[in-house]
Amino acid sequence: MRIQVSAPAQVCTDIQLPASKSISNRALIINALAKGTYKPENLSDCDDTNVMVKALASQDETIDIMAAGTAMRFLTAFLSVTEGTRVITGTERMQQRPIEILVNALKMLGAEIKYERSNGFPPLRISGKPLEGGAISLKGNVSSQYISALLMIAPILKNGLKMTLTGDIISKPYINLTLQLMKDFGAEAEWLYDNCIEVRPKPYTSVPFTVESDWSAASYWYQMAALAPQAEIQLNGLFADSYQGDSKVAELFTELGVETIFNSKGALLRKTGVCCEQMEYNFINEPDLTQTFAVTCAVMGIPFRFSGLHTLKIKETDRIAALIAELSKLGYVLKETGKATLYWDGERQSVSETPAIKTYEDHRMAMAFAPACLRIPSITICDPQVVSKSYPHYWEDLTKAGFSIQQED
Ligand SMILES: O=C(O)C1=C[C@@H](OP(=O)(O)O)[C@@H](O)[C@H](O)C1
Numbered sequence: 519m520r521i522q523v524s525a526p527a528q529v530c531t532d533i534q535l536p537a538s539k540s541i542s543n544r545a546l547i548i549n550a551l552a553k554g555t556y557k558p559e560n561l562s563d564c565d566d567t568n569v570m571v572k573a574l575a576s577q578d579e580t581i582d583i584m585a586a587g588t589a590m591r592f593l594t595a596f597l598s599v600t601e602g603t604r605v606i607t608g609t610e611r612m613q614q615r616p617i618e619i620l621v622n623a624l625k626m627l628g629a630e631i632k633y634e635r636s637n638g639f640p641p642l643r644i645s646g647k648p649l650e651g652g653a654i655s656l657k658g659n660v661s662s663q664y665i666s667a668l669l670m671i672a673p674i675l676k677n678g679l680k681m682t683l684t685g686d687i688i689s690k691p692y693i694n695l696t697l698q699l700m701k702d703f704g705a706e707a708e709w710l711y712d713n714c715i716e717v718r719p720k721p722y723t724s725v726p727f728t729v730e731s732d733w734s735a736a737s738y739w740y741q742m743a744a745l746a747p748q749a750e751i752q753l754n755g756l757f758a759d760s761y762q763g764d765s766k767v768a769e770l771f772t773e774l775g776v777e778t779i780f781n782s783k784g785a786l787l788r789k790t791g792v793c794c795e796q797m798e799y800n801f802i803n804e805p806d807l808t809q810t811f812a813v814t815c816a817v818m819g820i821p822f823r824f825s826g827l828h829t830l831k832i833k834e835t836d837r838i839a840a841l842i843a844e845l846s847k848l849g850y851v852l853k854e855t856g857k858a859t860l861y862w863d864g865e866r867q868s869v870s871e872t873p874a875i876k877t878y879e880d881h882r883m884a885m886a887f888a889p890a891c892l893r894i895p896s897i898t899i900c901d902p903q904v905v906s907k908s909y910p911h912y913w914e915d916l917t918k919a920g921f922s923i924q925q926e927d
């Protein structure tokens with residue numbers, strides 16, 4: 519299926535964003551480990567959270583988490599300390615996303631995990647049992663989800679956990695998000711040094727918990743505010759003092775002419791008309807914002823240099839290759855250096871007459887490219903249903919904001 523998206527003359531709207539899937543999935547795991555009496559409130563209704571809810575409720579031998587990286591990694595650790603033998607699997611792409619660093623760390627702690635197909639990749643067969651804990655060391659430069667997964671089970675390990683991370687730590691705000699939620703549920707967990715975290719053996723306590731709106735989802739509305747000739751967008755459920763690292767988007771978009779005014783309902787986005795001439799940023803802490811900024815800058819004609827993109831190749835798709843391929847259809851020639859950097863120096867080429875943007879089973883490709891129609895007559899997005907991974911009502915929200923969405927054959 520494909521849709522053709524075209525833009526309204528201005529974007530003035532009030533949007534209830536989806537809840538954060540990162541927070542939802544952490545709250546669900548921690549609440550299960552706390553044997554919680556309260557159910558976390560305002561859970562996301564996206565695919566990645568739905569698979570987690572289902573996995574935690576089901577007694578089936580096989581758990582299919584589809585495309586949800588957090589569910590795969592968090593449940594691998596959770597099942598290692600939960601009685602019973604289960605097989606955990608996911609989509610074809612999930613079976614290509616590495617998990618060896620996490621599996622090896624869990625095995626060092628005594629876990630029983632076997633690869634069902636290829637070494638280093640899901641599906642996994644896990645036989646859960648109580649683990650002792652202790653000191654481990656693992657790479658911190660591949661996915662922070664491995665670290666979050668280990669941290670969340672640490673309070674219930676007999677000796678707690680002392681974790682040393684090697685290499686440059688990537689996606690650190692997500693590790694801090696995990697520590698924050700753990701503490702909200704009564705855990706004692708702290709950074710001891712820049713590369714070492716200690717978690718005491720102290721069981722979680724069940725507490726009422728409400729999930730915030732998703733700042734990564736908010737980024738597409740910032741994009742619309744930057745690209746629209748006129749815009750005033752109210753995003754509900756966001757907080758200035760957020761748990762999420764992607765709240766950095768508010769500061770970053772000031773460079774692209776959007777200011778944020780926090781109010782009792784959330785954040786109000788307004789145009790300032792003041793933009794930078796070029797943008798340089800290291801996305802090591804906010805990898806999920808890269809597509810938003812690459813598309814926005816290109817379409818605004820702002821050359822950019824984005825570094826710290828090591829992890830983009832192992833996400834829902836190779837996001838660097840996908841950005842280069844799809845932005846070329848809109849006439850922008852992006853280049854990649856060997857050093858995990860993607861840049862655009864202003865080079866243009868002829869535009870496809872009817873650009874149809876492929877989404878490669880990646881929700882963020884669909885969500886980041888659709889707003890480009892604010893600067894071109896219309897854009898076609900292939901397989902638009904991918905947005906359900908994190909933002910199921912994205913197209914409904916665009917329609918509410920005045921965009922026209924036509925299904926193509
Ligand atoms: O812990 C999390 O909730 C996430 C961590 C990040 O992954 P990496 O740590 O693999 O970069 C991010 O890209 C993902 O969307 C969500």
Ligand SMILES: C=C(OP(=O)(O)O)C(=O)O
Nearest residue numbers: 585586587588806833834
């Ligand atoms: C990378 C992402 O998700 P995950 O790794 O959890 O599949 C994402 O949502 O952009």
